Amino acid sequence: MFQIHPTARIRPSPFYNSAIAEGMTSASIYNRMILPTSYGDPEAEYWRIINGVSQWDVGVERQVQVKGPDAAALAQILTVRDLSNCKTGQGKYAPICNHSGVIINDPIVLKLADDLFWFSIADSDIWYWARVIAAERGMDVEVSEPDVSPLAVQGPKAEDVVASIFGDRVRALKYFWFLETEIEGIPVAVARSGWSKQGGFEIYLMDGTKGDHLWNIVKEAGQPYDIGPGAPTTAERTESGLVSVGGDTDERTNPYEVRLGSFVNLDIGDDVVGIKALRDIATRGATRQQLGLVLEGDAPSPLGFEWEDIEFNGKKIGSMTNCVWSFRMEKNIGYALISNEAKPGTDVTIKRLNGDVTAQLVELPFL
Ligand code: THG
Secondary structure (H helix, E strand, O other), rough: OOOEEEEEEOOOOOOHHHHHHOOOEEEEOOOOOEEEOOOOOOHHHHHHHHHOOOOEEEOOOEEEEEOOOOOOHHHHHHHOOOOOOOOOOEEEEOOOOOOOOEEOOOOOOHHHHHHHHEEEEOOOHHHHHHHHHHHHHHOOEEEEEOEEEEEEOOOHHHHHHHHHHOOOHHHHHHOOOOOEEEEEEEEEEEEEEOOOOOEEEEEEEEEHHHHHHHHHHHHHHHHHOOOOOOOOOOHHHHHHHOOOOOOOOOOOOHHHHHOOOHHHOOOOOOOOOHHHHHHHHHOOOOEEEEEEEOOOOOOOOOOOOOOEEEEEOOOOEEEEEEEEEEEOOOEEEEEEEOOOOOOOOEEEEEEEOOOEEEEEEEOOOOO
């Protein structure tokens, strides 16, 4: 084993010391920060998200703040989702594409004011991207990284925990909507969101010196509900059909190929990056699609570092981009990025490292 040393370049989140104190045993690097991935018992952590409540250090979901007279214009230029009806206090899942219509990030956009937006980003450097686009278009806007770090509270009991901290008003929040408030003097925004389909909230900490304090407030409020530390899990998100941009996508994947076409509004302005390319792609039709894979065999067999080829009649027709043991289905399941001609119900062959495995193509989500 080796250690990674947190530094200014591989930044720990404000909840890092709490994660260590909770017994973090594994982590990933995301947005050049440390993302805790387990506290030593992945199966117990999984069931806690399905049946109970779990708190996650997701400070890696860094914010790109867009502020100023042209903030709304820049926000719209950056995403292929129509933001014109986005209200203050509302968030929206808003894919970012490059000029070729390739998806390069899938943030949640939070509108804090008419001239103030946060892009809560997935794993790629959108702050450079946003700055370059604003500068080259001569826009009057400031792009910065605010001191804001999300802490996720996920699972069917998350609402009770978050309501016990912030009051019943959080129960009225619609999906991705948020309210700004404070708790014990700590400024936060509380949103209904999170990278699971088990329900939950994210508390956006707005003072990075208060990470441990906020962690402990949630931990204490969660005691009656048996809260524990956890992390975004590949098993739950795969069962639920959530896309990992950068994991399930490559350098030529467009939103239509990975079931995100409904978040593309083709009738928005021509100045939106990627929209012209997406109109062409929509007219021609995508050549690939994302389907589920249910693998034969009953022993956990996760994906290694590389996508694996999918063959049908001896010919490569796609790749398995993700594979994980599903505790609820008791099967290895994964995603295929595969030719549009492939049909659910078909058996295919996956060229795995230690031999061929048969899998059935199915519609997503699994559960
Ligand atoms: N939390 C915060 N920021 C984030 C993530 C997060 N930034 C990006 C990263 N996750 C990946 N992006 C997401 C976030 C949420 C969802 C999917 C990808 C999601 N999707 C639902 C779905 O697809 O069913 C709902 C989409 C909708 O209907 O609008 O929840 O976790 N702060």
